[in-house]
Amino acid sequence: MKKVVSLITAAVLGSTLSVSAQAQDTLAIVLSTLNNPFFVSMKEGAEAKAQDLGYKLIVLDSQNDPSKELSNVEDLTIRGVKAILINPTDSDAVSNAIRLANRSNIPVLTLDRGASHGKVVSHIASDNVAGGEMAGKFIMEKVGQKAKVIQLEGIAGTSAARERGKGFMQSVKNSSMQLLASQPADFDRTKGLNVMENLIAAHPDVQAVFAQNDEMALGALRAVQASGKKVLIVGFDGTKDGIAAVKRGKLGATIAQQPDLIGALGIETADKVLKGQKVPTSIPVPLKIVTK
Template sequence: MKKLATFIYAVLLSSTVSVSAQAQDKMAIVFSTLNNPFFVTMKKGAEETAKRLGYDLIVLDSENDPKKELANVKETTVRGVKAILINPTNSDAVVNAIRLANRLNIPVLTLDRGANGGEVVSHIASDNIVGGEMAGNYIVEKVGMKAKVIQLEGIVGTSAARERGEGFMHAVKGSEMKLLASKSAGFERDKGESVMDNLLKANPDVQAVFAHNDEMALGAVRAIQASGKEVIVVGFDGTDEGIEAVNLGQLSATVAQQPDLIGALGVETASKFLKGGQVDDYIPVPLKVIARY
């Protein structure tokens, strides 16, 4: 009889644990793309924090397609998520997805890139304007006040590209630097290489390049190496590959973000809000220049 009672208790305990696991609250994180080391690191930070806090985290990749982004957000709303974290493909296009969540009273937080509409609980990101200015100031320090520079822009319409460019132009206008050209390479390495190749031919006297992310910067490095020219390149993000390239002397510097911390803070902030806590509209994540001097 004692063995039977023990068995019944074990079954009941197992059932309770199973129900508890099934009842675990869900969050979703929708990325603009996971074909980028920066966002893969952000995903890791979010997943580790969600596990620690007891949330089931649904991860979706929009593949840089605003239509897929909207479809991903629709999918999360039917999967019973309590909050949606979103890294927008485009600051304008994401508004429809955010408003969909707003109508269903699902809180939304944006990561790294902001949104130009809809109701957002909190935006967690580095100060891209400050980072762009840091890149420009570093180029002045390395090349001089009259440096001839090229800018490789990110995806047009994203807050990250707009703000990094704005900060860089603050540095340009505050010095005697000459901006020879500024063109989008879509935050992609291959595009960074091809765009840089064309810009080098049109601007053979360029001395420095600022790329809005490390992927484009690494592409630019390939084009510069193939040309045989000596041009310093400054990236943005501080990805593992970017930092390694700095250590190898390929990149001159990268303005380092902390993508794992952005992901972690996103989940922590969403959890705090869901539990009734007050959260800030904007949570800045510190930046630093990693360089070989």
Template sequence: MKQLIKGFLFALIAVVLLAGCSLDQGKKESGSDDASSKDKKIKVGLSISTLNNPFFVTLKDGAEKEAKAQGIDITTVDAQNDPAKQVSDIEDLIQQGVDVLLVNPADSSAIAAAIESANQADIPVITVDRSAEGGEVVSHIASDNAAGGQMAGEFLLEKLGNKGKMVELEGIPGSSAARERGKGFNDAIAGKDVKVVAKQPANFDRSQGLSVMENILQSNKDIQAVFAHNDEMALGAVEALKAAGLKDVIVVGFDATDDAVKAVKNGTMAATVAQKPEMIGQKAVQTAVDVKDGKKVEKFIPVELELVK
């Protein structure tokens, strides 16, 4: 009888132990699934050159909208046009463990150090709107800035009949956008009977566009056209020209921001080269997902341009 009871107890203990192991295993498997599910949620870092520019606000909004649609965590930081701050911001994003880094450089050269830090941390980097001069970038998403500058130059030549005096307001020195837009514009007007009487940077800023244009007009009132590397500077130039009583100067900008499109419609600007910043932001996030999923992506993903006139 004692042997029978003892055997029964051993059997009962064995059943309890097996049930416990099964339960523990189930918890582990469930925990593993939960962890796997969490791991699938991509964390993206977006470093913007400045949110004091409507173009980049729209780009940010496009990226964040796409991230929300795809259930992606996105952290946006504003470099405030300070290359040193941007490097520091990106180091913070790396420490936060982002899976993919989207970068809109304030300075194409200075950003190289931050991109190299991301490379060392095995974080893929995608540049948006402006390119980088160093570090490994898996893809660059932007409009063709040189083609846009050429588009602006050809439009001005047509309006001027291939002759006249122009002013060129340049973007931030060292930024790829300024270099490429300027090159496209100058290539377009090369060999024509036109002269760029003044070329100065106004750093993509409206107030600087106003002050730089005011300074230029002190010694160059006999001008027929202005090409600004972005709409903010173009709108600043429009204010300076108005204050100087120069109503017939043709002004062309770049970006097609809401204010610039309104200026084209009311005739204070002649045209603006339309980029699609919201689409650039959307494509950046879509490309980040593809990169994280191990898919092959193009080194350059272009976003089309058009002239609003």
């Protein structure tokens, strides 16, 4: 009798361990950088959802370096993760990393920025084109149809920079706004400050600035404050720092994404893929404009 009980106990324990092992399947999120509050929020959203769904989550930082990104994905293929969520450093350069995961039959989902090549199961992002248009319309409403504007661009080659710029330029073309300059500042606050200092000197009649993310907008703000000029600045992302600056009346507005929701939806979608469910190839995350 004792032997039968022992066998039953062993079977139950084995079943429990099996369920536990399944629950601890590992997912990974590869972020372009963690030196940006937007992507930190994305990471936190992914971590919370992974915990809710019973997954272990590996978080890797590519430090805005495509070669580091490729190395990160290579490492993950060896570690046997079940799915990879990737926020590309560059939409073209990331293709090699995605193809590497494809060859290992690991599902790939892109977050915020898309990929030019490689098989991606689903892309989760805000409508960046619509967001760029929203920024342009807000500037026209506040400054006027003939506003003299400057655009600070993100990292060249990223889908976010291309799409936000496309939307903003549509607003410019469909109005009498005058684009004085459009120059990259790589989504970076310090570069936003330095680039804006030079552009203010070259274009002292500037009335408004569209920065393709809040970090550049906050850098531009410092340059504008130092110049003593009155310039409307609109950012993009809706980071905590960006929204705080809007509420203090320092930034005119920010086009708010929900990075934590992007991260959470990425994990949710990966979970569905692993369960054999069909998922949309593109999942839009709502945008909103935040003003004082």
